[in-house]
Structures are given as C-alpha cells and as structure tokens.
Amino acid sequence: MKARVYVPRDAAALALGADAVAVAIAAEAARRGIDIQVVRNGSRGMFWLEPLIEVATPRGRIAYGPVAASDVRSLFAAGCMSGGVHRLYLGATDALPWLKRQQRLACRHIGVVDPRSLDDYLADGGGEGLRRARGMAPAGIVAQVTDAGLRGRGGAAFPVGIKWQTVLDAPTSPDCAQKYIVCNADEGDSGTFSDRLLMEGDPFSLLEGMAIAGLAVGATRGYIYVRSEYPHAIEALNAALVGGRDWLGDQAGNFAIEVRKGAGSYVCGEETALLESLEGRRGIVRAKPPLPAVSGLFGQPTVINNVITLASVPGILARGRISTVALAAVARAVPCLSSWPATSSTVVWLKCLSALRCASCCTTSAVARVRAGRCARCRSAAHWAPTCPSRNSTRCSTTRRSLP
Amino acid sequence: MANLAAIERIVAAKRTLPGALLPVLHDIQEALGHIPPESVPLIARELNLSRAEIHGVISYYHHFRQTLPGRHLVRICCAEACQAVGGEALAEHARTRLEGSDLTLEPVYCLGLCAIGPALQIDETTLHAHVTPEKFDALMAALAADK
Ligand SMILES: Cc1cc2nc3c(=O)[nH]c(=O)nc-3n(C[C@H](O)[C@H](O)[C@H](O)COP(=O)(O)O)c2cc1C
Ligand code: FES
Numbered sequence: 001m002k003a004r005v006y007v008p009r010d011a012a013a014l015a016l017g018a019d020a021v022a023v024a025i026a027a028e029a030a031r032r033g034i035d036i037q038v039v040r041n042g043s044r045g046m047f048w049l050e051p052l053i054e055v056a057t058p059r060g061r062i063a064y065g066p067v068a069a070s071d072v073r074s075l076f077a078a079g080c081m082s083g084g085v086h087r088l089y090l091g092a093t094d095a096l097p098w099l100k101r102q103q104r105l106a107c108r109h110i111g112v113v114d115p116r117s118l119d120d121y122l123a124d125g126g127g128e129g130l131r132r133a134r135g136m137a138p139a140g141i142v143a144q145v146t147d148a149g150l151r152g153r154g155g156a157a158f159p160v161g162i163k164w165q166t167v168l169d170a171p172t173s174p175d176c177a178q179k180y181i182v183c184n185a186d187e188g189d190s191g192t193f194s195d196r197l198l199m200e201g202d203p204f205s206l207l208e209g210m211a212i213a214g215l216a217v218g219a220t221r222g223y224i225y226v227r228s229e230y231p232h233a234i235e236a237l238n239a240a241l242v243g244g245r246d247w248l249g250d251q252a253g254n255f256a257i258e259v260r261k262g263a264g265s266y267v268c269g270e271e272t273a274l275l276e277s278l279e280g281r282r283g284i285v286r287a288k289p290p291l292p293a294v295s296g297l298f299g300q301p302t303v304i305n306n307v308i309t310l311a312s313v314p315g316i317l318a319r320g321r322i323s324t325v326a327l328a329a330v331a332r333a334v335p336c337l338s339s340w341p342a343t344s345s346t347v348v349w350l351k352c353l354s355a356l357r358c359a360s361c362c363t364t365s366a367v368a369r370v371r372a373g374r375c376a377r378c379r380s381a382a383h384w385a386p387t388c389p390s391r392n393s394t395r396c397s398t399t400r401r402s403l404p
Numbered sequence: 405m406a407n408l409a410a411i412e413r414i415v416a417a418k419r420t421l422p423g424a425l426l427p428v429l430h431d432i433q434e435a436l437g438h439i440p441p442e443s444v445p446l447i448a449r450e451l452n453l454s455r456a457e458i459h460g461v462i463s464y465y466h467h468f469r470q471t472l473p474g475r476h477l478v479r480i481c482c483a484e485a486c487q488a489v490g491g492e493a494l495a496e497h498a499r500t501r502l503e504g505s506d507l508t509l510e511p512v513y514c515l516g517l518c519a520i521g522p523a524l525q526i527d528e529t530t531l532h533a534h535v536t537p538e539k540f541d542a543l544m545a546a547l548a549a550d551k
Binding site for chain 2: 011012014015016047050187188189190191192193196197228229230231232233260261262263264265266277278279280281282283298
C-alpha cells in the first residue's frame with residue numbers, strides 16, 4: 001500500500017498555501033522515488049498550524065505544521081515519511097493538546113477521512129446510521145431523533161424531532177406527492193464557519209443525515225442551499241454526490257440530492273427566504289403560518305435544517321435507540337445530569353453516557369451498554385457512577401458539583 | 405450575437421429544473437462573466453416568466469452582475485471578523501491601489517476564513533489569508549505580471 005500523506009484542502013488551508021505544499025510533496029516524493037498517495041483531507045481546525053500535514057506511520061498519524069512549500073525538501077530529508085523529527089514536527093495528531101481533550105460527535109470524521117472517498121467514510125464508521133434507518137419505520141427514526149434531544153444548530157435550537165414529526169404527519173397535495181429535505185448551508189454570519197468546515201471536510205455525513213431525514217418523513221428529494229461565497233464547499237459536496245450516488249440511492253432509499261448555489265443575500269439564510277430563493281425568486285421572507293413543515297418548498301411539506309443539525313443525525317441513529325426509560329434511570333443515578341444546559345442536550349447526554357462507570361463492576365459504559373439501564377457485563381441495573389466528562393474525575397466539570 | 409446562442413444553450417440545459425432561474429443565471433454568469441441585458445427577454449420566454457421578474461431577481465442578488473468585470477475580480481472580506489483585524493484599512497488601501505486598473509474590486513461579506521483574516525478572494529478560485537497592504541500589493545503585482 002502506498003504511504004499516505006494528508007494535506008488539507010479546506011479553504012482555510014488553501015488560503016494559507018496548502019495547494020503549493022501538496023504539489024511540492026508530490027514532486028519531492030517522485031524525485032526520491034517514494035510511492036505516496038497525497039490525500040486532501042479537511043482541516044482539524046487548528047488554523048494556526050495550517051497547512052498541517054500528516055503522515056500515516058505505524059505509530060499513527062504524525063503531524064507537521066505550519067508547512068510552507070519551501071519546507072518540503074527538508075521535511076523529506078528529516079525522514080518525515082517515517083515520522084522523523086524536524087523543526088515543524090508536532091508529534092502524533094491525536095495527542096496534540098488542543099485535540100486530545102475533545103470529544104467530537106458531529107465533527108468526528110473531519111480531517112480524518114478523505115472527503116472525496118465514500119470508502120474512507122464507511123471505513124471510519126460512517127454509513128451505520130443510514131444502514132440502521134433503512135431497517136426502521138419512519139416513526140421510529142423520528143422517535144429516536146426526538147429521544148436524543150437534538151436541537152437545530154441554525155440558531156433557534158428548535159427540537160428536530162418535533163419538526164420532523166410535523167412533516168411526517170403532513171399530507172402531500174394530490175397533484176404533487178413530494179416532500180422535501182432542504183439543508184440550510186447559507187451560513188451568513190461572520191465568524192461562524194463550522195458549516196463550511198463540515199461540508200468541505202466531511203460531506204458524506206451531511207448527505208447521510210439528509211437521506212435519513214428523507215426516510216423519516218417520506219421525502220425522496222433534497223436540496224442543499226450553499227452560499228456563493230463558498231465555492232470550495234460546493235465543489236466538495238458535488239464531488240461527494242458523484243461518489244455517493246449509488247449509496248444514497250440504495251434500494252429502498254432512492255434519495256436524490258441537488259446542490260444549489262446562493263447569490264450573496266444574507267437574508268436567504270432565513271428559512272422561508274431560502275425557499276423563495278430555491279424556487280427562483282428574490283429572497284423575501286414569507287408570512288408564517290403556514291410553517292415550511294406543512295407548506296414549504298413548492299408548497300409541499302418540507303424539512304429545513306442547518307448543516308450541523310443534519311450531520312449530527314447519522315451518529316444518533318448509529319448508536320441505536322437509547323430508551324427514554326434507560327435515560328431516566330441514568331438521570332436518576334447521575335445527579336449532575338439534571339442541571340446540564342438544555343440547549344446542548346444531545347452532546348451532553350452522549351458525553352455523560354459514554355463517561356459512566358458501573359458502580360458494581362466498574363465497567364466504563366459505551367452508550368450501547370447502558371441500554372435498558374443495565375450494565376452489559378454484570379447485568380446490574382442502574383448503578384452508574386458518573387465520571388463525567390473527564391473520565392475518572394468525581395467532579396462534574398460543568399456544574400462543579402462533587403459527586404457522592 | 406454569439407452570446408445569445410450560448411445563452412440559449414445554457415437556458416435549454418437547465419430550463420426543466422424546478423426553480424430553474426438561479427441555476428440558469430449562475431451558469432450564464434460563469435460562462436460570460438456577467439448576465440448581459442439582452443439575455444433577459446430570452447430567459448423570460450424560456451422560463452415563462454416576465455422580464456420584470458427576471459430583472460427583479462438579477463438586481464436583488466449582489467452576486468449577479470450585468471456588466472463585465474475587469475480582467476480579474478478581487479473580493480475583499482468586509483464582514484465583522486475581518487474588520488476586527490484590519491479589513492477596513494485593507495479595503496481602503498485596495499480602493500486607492502486599484503483605481504483605474506483593469507481589475508475589479510468588490511466587497512464580500514465573509515468567506516468563512518474569519519480566524520485568519522483579513523481574507524481575500526480572486527476570481528472565485530484563489531483565497532488568501534492574513535492579507536496586509538504589503539501582501540496585497542505583492543498579489544496584485546503577480547496578477548499584473550501574468551497578463
Ligand atoms: C436573518 C436570518 C438569517 C439566518 N441565517 C441562517 C443561516 O445562515 N444558517 C442557518 O442554518 N440558519 C439561519 N437562520 C435560521 C433559519 O431560519 C432556520 O431557523 C434554520 O435553518 C432551521 O434549521 P435548524 O432547526 O436545523 O437550526 C437564519 C434566520 C434569520 C432570521
Ligand atoms: S469575516 Fe472575513 S472571512 Fe469571515
């Protein structure tokens with residue numbers, strides 16, 4: 001197998017010269033007769049280290065940065081292909097202090113996978129949510145998203161399950177039996193570029209989330225409305241759509257997604273203005289009601305969600321149904337759970353659940369292991385000692401409360 | 405009138421899309437650099453819309469232009485995060501620097517590079533971060549050189 005070298009293609013890395021670095025690496029490797037594959041991944045988010053290159057070694061991925069094209073020759077001379085030490089050597093990527101303490105959910109594939117490779121995405125655990133959703137009834141999918149407590153990431157934090165349920169229940173008009181999934185990728189506010197980071201670094205998560213939404217409400221068409229200021233995100237999504245067409249259109253699913261480009265209107269980030277724009281008009285807000293969930297795109301029931309909202313869905317489905325009973329049992333056993341801020345419920349629930357330890361046998365629980373409120377190993381019910389969120393500490397780092 | 409034939413082909417390729425107007429306008433602008441006024445009646449006829457509707461859409465969206473840009477289109481981010489790190493001074497410098505040149509200068513409101521501003525985009529393809537007036541001059545000199 002060819003040695004893999006990762007050079008981000010994220011717009012931020014490009015603005016800092018990543019393309020020139022990628023070219024220099026390919027040329028230097030060829031000059032030295034080393035057979036390599038340059039993978040253009042997304043950004044890990046450490047822009048102060050971009051372009052951050054990573055080399056896959058038996059010790060894991062080793063990072064160097066910030067790399068300029070003029071550094072490439074000396075990097076190879078220092079043996080970067082086997083993780084050699086150099087002025088720009090940062091060590092194992094996963095051990096970098098800023099990354100080490102993070103638990104990534106929606107962003108878990110970004111920077112790790114090749115955003116143009118469906119195989120890479122599936123190998124990194126992607127696709128499991130859609131696979132499970134294909135075996136479920138629409139109401140079951142909606143229930144799972146509701147139970148997880150997922151809220152919209154577009155700003156208003158509206159519960160996603162309630163929105164989806166409305167669309168699932170909404171009748172289509174007889175002349176046009178079509179519901180729609182619309183992704184709001186207009187990200188107009190300065191300072192927020194998480195949607196862009198995800199679309200460029202992990203487009204398959206978004207496509208998967210949309211396909212699951214389609215199964216949940218009975219929609220077979222989706223649109224991603226991306227602002228025109230993000231040409232690289234548009235390119236990444238279109239490339240992923242080419243690679244993922246068969247996967248999305250698999251048997252029962254048959255979900256078709258189209259990327260639509262905005263045209264420089266901030267107001268089009270508002271959901272009804274966005275729908276107007278998709279229909280080919282000026283981005284002028286509609287009066288509500290009717291809600292888009294009842295009468296949205298082309299007058300049909302429409303789910304409209306933000307990029308991160310939809311990209312969070314595969315992870316929720318992949319974890320299997322966490323029963324509300326189990327959650328309640330866990331919540332009783334974990335005093336600090338009730339005081340978590342409600343707005344970030346999903347992340348916090350999962351964070352807490354994955355950091356629990358059985359008080360009887362001391363097994364640390366994976367989320368799946370607390371299903372039905374029992375420890376998978378010793379079968380004891382609901383004896384979960386919280387160690388959240390930094391494992392093994394008895395104090396909750398959010399509430400600062402010490403635990404019994 | 406070579407333009408009209410090209411425009412006709414573009415409209416024909418997209419006219420059956422639901423909500424086809426924005427994709428059609430994008431394709432025309434991508435191919436010709438702008439949306440020529442003479443294309444409006446043609447689009448109106450093909451999409452079964454009024455000319456006023458088409459004009460309303462073109463003039464509403466900042467991205468669409470009805471005149472040809474210069475040899476290159478230089479966009480400087482004027483949104484808050486870039487303003488906070490010298491974006492306004494850069495824009496002011498750029499205005500003076502590009503006066504009377506064959507490059508077109510436009511403001512853009514956030515390129516998603518807010519953590520590494522001031523940010524700049526050339527021709528919707530190339531991005532630059534941490535742009536100082538000096539770096540700007542160097543970039544423009546490079547653009548002038550590859551005529
Ligand atoms: C002026 C205005 C601009 C908005 N811009 C965006 C935006 O850029 N991205 C976004 O996801 N939501 C934006 N919203 C919120 C959307 O209207 C809508 O609530 C959201 O897309 C719903 O998705 P969610 O429930 O997944 O958050 C904006 C709202 C307003 C009023
Ligand atoms: S504010 Fe300038 S790139 Fe976002």
